[in-house]
Structure formats: C-alpha cells, structure tokens
Amino acid sequence: MSSQFETVPLGKTDLRVSPLGLGVWQWGDTMMWGYGKGYGEADLRPVFDVTLDAGVNFIDTAEMYGRGRSETLLGQFVQQAGVRDRLVIATKFAPLPWRLSPNRLIQALRNSLNRLGLSRVDLYQIHFPFSPIPVEIWMEALAKAVEAGLTRAVGVSNYSPSQTMRAHAALARYGIPLASNQVEYSLLDRKPETSGLVKVCRDLGVTLIAYSPIAKGMLTGKYTPDNVPPGMRGRMYNRQYLGKIQPLIGLLNEIGQAHGVANSAKTPSQVSLNWLICKGAVPIPGAKNLGQAQENLGALGWRLTDEEVARLDEASDKVNSSQ
Numbered sequence: 001m002s003s004q005f006e007t008v009p010l011g012k013t014d015l016r017v018s019p020l021g022l023g024v025w026q027w028g029d030t031m032m033w034g035y036g037k038g039y040g041e042a043d044l045r046p047v048f049d050v051t052l053d054a055g056v057n058f059i060d061t062a063e064m065y066g067r068g069r070s071e072t073l074l075g076q077f078v079q080q081a082g083v084r085d086r087l088v089i090a091t092k093f094a095p096l097p098w099r100l101s102p103n104r105l106i107q108a109l110r111n112s113l114n115r116l117g118l119s120r121v122d123l124y125q126i127h128f129p130f131s132p133i134p135v136e137i138w139m140e141a142l143a144k145a146v147e148a149g150l151t152r153a154v155g156v157s158n159y160s161p162s163q164t165m166r167a168h169a170a171l172a173r174y175g176i177p178l179a180s181n182q183v184e185y186s187l188l189d190r191k192p193e194t195s196g197l198v199k200v201c202r203d204l205g206v207t208l209i210a211y212s213p214i215a216k217g218m219l220t221g222k223y224t225p226d227n228v229p230p231g232m233r234g235r236m237y238n239r240q241y242l243g244k245i246q247p248l249i250g251l252l253n254e255i256g257q258a259h260g261v262a263n264s265a266k267t268p269s270q271v272s273l274n275w276l277i278c279k280g281a282v283p284i285p286g287a288k289n290l291g292q293a294q295e296n297l298g299a300l301g302w303r304l305t306d307e308e309v310a311r312l313d314e315a316s317d318k319v320n321s322s323q
C-alpha cells in the first residue's frame with residue numbers, strides 16, 4: 001500500500017520516520033496492560049502487519065517492556081516478515097540504580113540486540129534520567145555504542161529541558177547529534193509545552209517523540225465516569241477525572257465530524273494524534289489489537305486546521321487547569 005504522508009527527519013540524523021510510530025509496551029507487559037488476558041501474541045502480529053502496510057516505519061520498544069518480551073516479539077515479527085530494512089527500530093536502556101558504569105549500557109544493548117535478533121538498532125535511548133550519574137557519562141556510553149556500530153542514532157527519554165541541552169552538548173563533543181527526546185505529551189499532558197521542552201527541542205533540532213499520546217486510552221472517549229479503566233489506570237484516572245475530561249471528548253467528536261468522509265467521522269483518538277502531529281511531535285500510540293491499530297493509523301494523511309488546534313488547546317487548558 002502506498003502511504004499518504006511524507007516521512008520526517010529524526011532529529012539531525014539521516015534517518016527518516018513516519019509522522020506517527022507504533023509503541024509496543026503492550027507487547028508482553030502484564031502489570032499495566034494485562035498481556036495474556038484478553039489479548040496476546042496472535043492479536044499483535046496483525047497490529048505489526050497493518051502498521052507496516054500503512055507505511056509506518058517507526059517502532060518503539062524498551063528492554064523493560066514485559067522484561068524483554070516486547071523486544072523478543074518484535075524481533076520475531078521482523079524476522080518472519082523479512083522487513084528489517086524498511087524499519088526504524090528504537091529501544092531503550094534503563095539506568096537502574098545498580099547499573100553504575102557506562103559498560104553496563106553496552107552490555108544491555110547487546111542483550112537487547114540478541115532479543116531483537118538484530119546486529120544494530122536504529123535509535124538507542126536512555127529511558128529516564130538517573131541523577132546520581134551525570135548526563136555526560138551516559139552520553140559518553142551512547143557515543144561508544146554508535147562507534148561500535150550497535151546503533152545508528154541515539155536519544156533520551158523523560159529528560160527535562162536542561163538535561164536535554166546537556167545531553168545535546170555532550171554528544172556534540174563526539175560529533176553525534178541528539179536525535180530525540182521521548183516524553184509524555186498529549187491533550188491531557190501539556191508539560192512539554194509549559195516546561196519549555198518543545199521550544200528547546202525545536203531550537204536544537206531534536207525530535208520530540210510523544211508517548212502515551214492518547215493518555216493511555218483516556219482520549220479515545222471509551223472511558224467515562226461509568227466505565228473507569230481497569231487496574232493501575234483506574235487509580236491514575238478516576239471517576240472524577242473522567243468526568244472533567246468529557247467536554248474535551250465532546251470537542252474531539254465535534255471536530256472529528258468535520259473531517260469525516262462518507263459517513264465515517266474521525267474519532268477522538270485520531271483527532272488527538274493529529275493534534276500532536278500538528279504540534280510537530282511524533283506520537284507513538286500503543287495498540288492491543290488490529291482494530292485499535294487501524295483506528296490510530298487513521299490519524300495520518302490529513303490535518304487539523306490552525307483554528308481547530310487552538311480550540312483543542314483551549315479545551316485542554318480547561319481540563320489541565322482544573323486539576
């Protein structure tokens with residue numbers, strides 16, 4: 001299938017990614033997502049296939065997801081489909097408290113590569129900042145990973161504006177661009193805008209990758225005060241909160257109607273993901289089954305107007321300021 005969108009550069013690297021990627025935390029994770037209960041491997045292969053068919057080439061995993069199961073499943077699907085060359089595969093290093101030396105990063109990357117069945121990933125990211133170890137030490141380790149040919153590009157995740165600037169400067173000493181910073185960003189979490197991170201990334205030419213772009217399912221509109229999400233998410237997003245977001249869901253539906261073709265309006269998820277694309281971020285929604293993946297892919301190939309983006313900003317400000 002030919003794609004209906006242009007790829008975008010990943011930071012100042014020579015890699016190009018689709019304006020929307022796929023996050024695969026759900027693949028193997030039992031704690032947050034309940035892998036094995038209601039969905040499993042047989043549901044995920046179609047997610048992978050439909051994503052590639054739509055021309056999406058960017059897939060994000062991490063060594064922590066499902067304790068390596070996410071990487072193993074992704075590697076399995078890539079091998080079976082024989083599509084390595086078409087993909088930009090990103091994974092992450094977790095700087096856990098007992099991993100105190102940069103050599104641990106190279107060892108962890110080799111373990112990730114074994115699970116993925118690859119000789120090299122495209123993007124290797126530090127999953128979160130770990131303050132006792134200076135940013136510069138991890139950047140030195142990332143530079144070694146590039147020099148060893150284990151990754152094509154490097155990035156960070158959950159880094160503040162100042163940590164991002166430090167990471168960028170530290171890598172520049174090795175002649176390596178900081179490709180990306182992956183942070184939580186959605187209509188229900190605008191911290192990257194208020195903290196100045198969006199501006200810092202734009203100024204430095206660092207791609208902002210938006211995780212939890214549909215707020216872990218809350219922006220789909222399917223969760224309401226009478227239908228609270230199961231498990232840990234039910235504590236993060238309670239009845240009261242779900243009540244507060246209903247006007248925003250109403251606006252997502254209204255705007256989605258305006259973009260519908262032939263009886264099929266754009267859904268709240270699609271409008272929410274398109275809003276992020278309009279903001280210059282690359283959202284990486286997760287999906288548990290074919291239907292969810294297909295729906296999220298419908299965020300591509302069209303664009304909200306500036307006025308719609310402004311109306312969504314305003315409605316989201318109202319939710320976020322009332323917390």
Ligand SMILES: NC(=O)c1ccc[n+]([C@@H]2O[C@H](COP(=O)([O-])OP(=O)(O)OC[C@H]3O[C@@H](n4cnc5c(N)ncnc54)[C@H](OP(=O)(O)O)[C@@H]3O)[C@@H](O)[C@H]2O)c1
Nearest residue numbers: 023024025157211212213214215216217220285286292295
């Ligand atoms: N770097 C980090 O620290 C970090 C942290 C979090 C996530 N991430 C990355 O970002 C990716 C996405 O974030 P996320 O998984 O937290 O949240 P998300 O993409 O905002 O939400 C995903 C969840 O929403 C529901 N959903 C998705 N599409 C749907 C649809 N079209 N209709 C109805 N329900 C739908 C599904 O859960 P239900 O069906 O159970 O509702 C799905 O598991 C992850 O996979 C991971 O790669 C990174």
